[in-house]
Amino acid sequence: QVQLVESGGGVVQPGRSLRLSCVASGFTFNSYGMNWVRQAPGKGLEWVATISYEGSNEYYADSVKGRFTISRDNSKNTLYLQMSSLRAEDTAVYYCAKGGVWFGDFSHLDSWGQGSLVTVSS
Amino acid sequence: DIQVTQSPSSLSASVGDIVSITCRASQGIADSLAWYQQKPGKAPKLLVHDTSRLASGVPSRFSGSGSGADFTLTISSLRPEDFATYYCQQYYSPPGSFGQGTKVEIK
Numbered sequence: 107q108v109q110l111v112e113s114g115g116g117v118v119q120p121g122r123s124l125r126l127s128c129v130a131s132g133f134t135f136n137s138y139g140m141n142w143v144r145q146a147p148g149k150g151l152e153w154v155a156t157i158s159y160e161g162s163n164e165y166y167a168d169s170v171k172g173r174f175t176i177s178r179d180n181s182k183n184t185l186y187l188q189m190s191s192l193r194a195e196d197t198a199v200y201y202c203a204k205g206g207v208w209f210g211d212f213s214h215l216d217s218w219g220q221g222s223l224v225t226v227s228s
Numbered sequence: 229d230i231q232v233t234q235s236p237s238s239l240s241a242s243v244g245d246i247v248s249i250t251c252r253a254s255q256g257i258a259d260s261l262a263w264y265q266q267k268p269g270k271a272p273k274l275l276v277h278d279t280s281r282l283a284s285g286v287p288s289r290f291s292g293s294g295s296g297a298d299f300t301l302t303i304s305s306l307r308p309e310d311f312a313t314y315y316c317q318q319y320y321s322p323p324g325s326f327g328q329g330t331k332v333e334i335k
Contacts, residue, residue, distance in 0.1 A: 141324075143272075151264075151272065151315050153324035165322035168229070201271055213319055214262035214277035221271055 108132040108217040110202045115222035118192055126222055128185040128202030133217075136160070136180035139205030141215055142187045144198035154200070155187065158211030165212060170196075192226045199223050230254050232318050234327025240335040247303040249314055249330045256296045257320035263292055263301045266329075267312045275314075276301065306332075 114126040126142070142154040155176040156165045164176055175188040185202055199221040206216035231254040241247050251261065259279040264272040274283040276292035279299060289304045303310055311334055316327040 150329040151266075151317075151326040153317070153326060156322065156324065165324075167323045206274070206277060212322055212324065214274060214317070215264075215272075216274045216277070216283065218271040218273070 110219035112222035126187040135183040139211040238331040251316035260320035
């Protein structure tokens with residue numbers, strides 16, 4: 107079955123950088139778009155970024171554009187989120203999520219990881 | 229950007245009740261709408277995609293309907309395990325905006 111395992115979260119000071127990783131298994135990774143979604147403590151879901159199955163298209167929320175970069179290594183079945191210039195308002199659980207369309211990019215999210223907590227605090 | 233407005237923000241219901249949650253997009257989004265269920269401390273789970281297509285393994289008491297800009301998730305007979313928070317999401321065009329969520333609580 108599909109498994110998505112995030113790592114790389116932790117406590118980081120404002121203005122610093124952090125990279126999240128998501129290792130995928132149980133499906134053909136290079137055939138599906140992949141996504142990051144976050145959830146601040148006690149708040150709702152916020153879509154962050156999407157990357158197409160082959161990595162040629164990237165889409166970002168306005169709140170992270172220019173600061174975050176989504177990427178993927180299809181040879182390692184791994185999705186990344188490079189976060190820079192972090193702010194207190196970036197504090198959230200970050201979920202990796204698989205797109206639901208074969209050879210698609212922007213689509214519904216049919217499988218989710220367990221999440222990785224990022225806390226931005228001095 | 230497409231905005232998505234979900235209502236109500238919370239509701240109280242009893243086991244066996246019929247529950248409906250609505251989602252309105254700021255423009256037409258064809259059938260590009262999904263519904264997710266989230267329980268405390270857990271990742272969201274896909275329930276419905278493409279407005280009305282049930283995800284694998286989702287019980288038939290869940291159903292989705294709508295078109296254009298107005299959509300509804302209906303639970304036909306609420307069960308104890310359905311008490312959770314529900315979110316809609318449009319994926320017609322980026323950014324993939326979510327609704328604000330509806331918390332379904334036990335009456």
